[in-house]
Amino acid sequence: MQEPQRIHRDAGGYPAAAAETDPLLAHPPPPRSPAEIEDEEIEDEEIEAASAACCRICLESETEPGDELISPCMCKGTQQFVHRYCLDHWRSVKEGTAFSHCTTCKAQFHLRVECLEDNLCRKMMFRLFVARDVFLVFLAVQTVIAAIGGMAYLLDKDGQFRNSFSDGWEHILSNHPVPFYYCVGVVVFFVMVGFIGLIVQCSSFNTNDPCLAGCRNCCYGWGILDFPASIEACLALAVIFVIVFAILGVAYGFFAATVAVQRILQRHYHILTKRELTKEYVVEDLRGCYTPPKMDPEQEQRLRTLQLM
Template sequence: MTGELQLEPSADRNPTDSDPLLDSHHVDTSSSSASSSEIKNDDDIEANSLACCRICLECDGEDDDELISPCMCKGTQQFVHRSCLDHWRSVKEGFAFSHCTTCKAQFHLRIAEFEDNSWRKIKFRIFVARDVFLVFFAVQTVIALIGGIAYVMDKDGTFRNSFNDSWDRILSKHPIPFYYCIGALAFFVLLGFFGLILHCSSLNTSDPRMAGCQNCCYGWGILDCFPASMEACFALVIVFIVIFAILGIAYGFLATTMAIQRIWQRHYHILTKRELTQEYIVEDLHGCYAPPKLIPEHEERLKMLNLL
């Protein structure tokens, strides 16, 4: 009929975004699949971005320095650079050589043949010499500071020039050696005084025989020993200075010996553990932890070294 509207069949039409009636199942399926793929991609990107070392907090390292997962830690604590882990194993005391300090899981250790490296021994000697020099430099700084204080107190040189007629007039003509010797003498006197106090305080306080020593060290009995004349007091002060200086030299020699021994043992211990990290290599478990197995011979060796 003319003027009658002809309706197109619904099957011939292609639904577009402007159509009010759309196939809901088709839209939901496509949208859910698209969203799931986006979520997976986001998860992969997030996982890759979170793969960073838990010690240095860096995601990238050297070309031969890989990120490994050696224990049961998950999340941000899962990965660690092999070099960072080996350094931690060598400097940390206790069982950190063979166990994770976070989850307490034992590492899977692979035994490899270690090649002796002479450069490590050279570094060991360099580190020992460096620490000894730092201790020596600290002592010289204190002596120089005391000598500087003496120089400020004797600005006009009255005290220094008073030694012109005596046997030490050579030092009095040169201000720097003179005040350095004054600083060294004062340093050893103070070292002997405080060393004697610490020595007496470390003894058994309940022993009545130590009461006189402690009273003398803490200054309660010193004033009773002073005579009335100023000349005798001055002579007694000189005697105390000489005694404390001798004690200071003895305590200084003892402290220096103990410090060098402690420095040597510390660096030797670290050197040995660094060599052991090259012999006992931590395996990468890729997030799948299982109880480790170690050869009994090597297990006994690590236990003997208090590393397992």
């Protein structure tokens, strides 16, 4: 049985005493130059920086499997590291080239292309988000209509207005206060939408637009109209006003609803698709050694088409 060899190490980690006792070690390692010592110090600093590394987005230093701190670009110091998850979130919500480039140093990421199978869960999430937003808009409109209906009910506390609809087919409505005032709310809502839509349309015209001149003439035309002599004529005019603005309101409301649904769809589709794409185009960890990336031209073209590059 051999006695375990005792090797004494100096601060540099080299077996200093071993050279004297062990005949096999005839050539002791040469003494280290100042440049080598400096190199080692820099290395130590880097190790220290890595141990104190924290994410430039969330400022946390904890990591989890699959969500490690990576160094994907030319940024150094406190900006060097970022959580993979934080970076992917940033890439999916930020517009423009943030998907493929660092927004600070503008360096292009090294993107590894991964093939993903169609994710059913993501599609369900998309539908859920869209449904939620459409429902919220619907709820807001219903709240406004209910508020107008409630106001109409308070103004017509004695039921005089409601009872004036008691003849003909309208009595079906006027029999019950809730549907009656709800209908009043709907009509007033569309009149308001028509009115606001017309104002927005008029104000968006160019001052030199001949259309505006016509519009202005039309508005003045209403102003210089002789005030109707009888109450019946006045009422008839009011009814025409309400009908015209209500029809306009329905048209504008339809237009606004279409635009709103489109925006909701686009927003969620965009974010979800980009989130999916961050999983498809994975940013490589370069560990502080940045080199210009070489990407497959086909993939590059695809990212350019999607305006992500």
